[in-house]
Amino acid sequence: xxxxxxxxxxxxxxxxxxxxxxxxxxxxxxxxxxxxxxxxxxxxxxxxxxxxxxxxxxxxxxxxxxxxxxxxxxxxxxxxxxxxxxxxxxxxxxxxxxxxxxxxxxxxxxxxxxxxxxxxxxxxxxxxxxxxxxxxxxxxxxxxxxxxxxxxxxxxxxxxxxxxxxxxxxxxxxxxxxxxxxxxxxxxxxxxxx
Numbered sequence: 001x002x003x004x005x006x007x008x009x010x011x012x013x014x015x016x017x018x019x020x021x022x023x024x025x026x027x028x029x030x031x032x033x034x035x036x037x038x039x040x041x042x043x044x045x046x047x048x049x050x051x052x053x054x055x056x057x058x059x060x061x062x063x064x065x066x067x068x069x070x071x072x073x074x075x076x077x078x079x080x081x082x083x084x085x086x087x088x089x090x091x092x093x094x095x096x097x098x099x100x101x102x103x104x105x106x107x108x109x110x111x112x113x114x115x116x117x118x119x120x121x122x123x124x125x126x127x128x129x130x131x132x133x134x135x136x137x138x139x140x141x142x143x144x145x146x147x148x149x150x151x152x153x154x155x156x157x158x159x160x161x162x163x164x165x166x167x168x169x170x171x172x173x174x175x176x177x178x179x180x181x182x183x184x185x186x187x188x189x190x191x192x193x194x
Contacts, residue, residue: 004179006176008175008176009031009176015030033190033193035089038179039096039182040090040164040165040177040179040182041093043180045093047092047093053087053088054085056082056168083171086167090162090163099159100160103158104155106155111148113144113148114152117136118140165177
């Protein structure tokens with residue numbers, strides 16, 4: 001297992017961003033320097049750059065954890081306003097893209113299970129197959145509705161997280177938990193720029 005280092009990228013205000021005072025929104029930021037053509041998760045050459053945005057909620061922002069991700073979709077959690085949003089193109093390798101595709105397939109299959117179970121219930125009712133009412137009802141209520149829908153939501157939301165990035169509390173830096181090869185590529189790019 002390789003150790004993860006943190007690389008810090010400075011942020012600056014988007015040059016084309018104009019604050020609208022009638023509807024206060026988050027301050028739009030961009031990276032002060034571009035990321036290298038190396039995947040931050042696996043250290044492999046990037047085959048695609050994905051547009052990503054990271055929100056900062058100011059001093060109460062949470063570090064990226066599984067608990068933070070689950071709490072962000074919780075309906076009872078009070079929502080903090082977004083103070084700043086940084087948009088950037090994140091390099092992604094074949095493994096990252098395969099993970100995105102896998103998560104989206106899992107979400108689609110979970111939704112398909114819900115649709116097929118509902119179709120099975122309607123078919124059983126229309127054909128008056130009373131012996132299938134209880135098994136299909138049990139498959140629908142404890143199986144499909146809470147479990148399959150939760151799997152679909154979590155898998156689809158996971159498909160957007162292929163890089164471990166977050167902003168600091170002041171929203172002036174983007175922090176990337178990176179593979180050592182990505183760290184070396186960033187150091188090389190910064191040395192060439194000097």
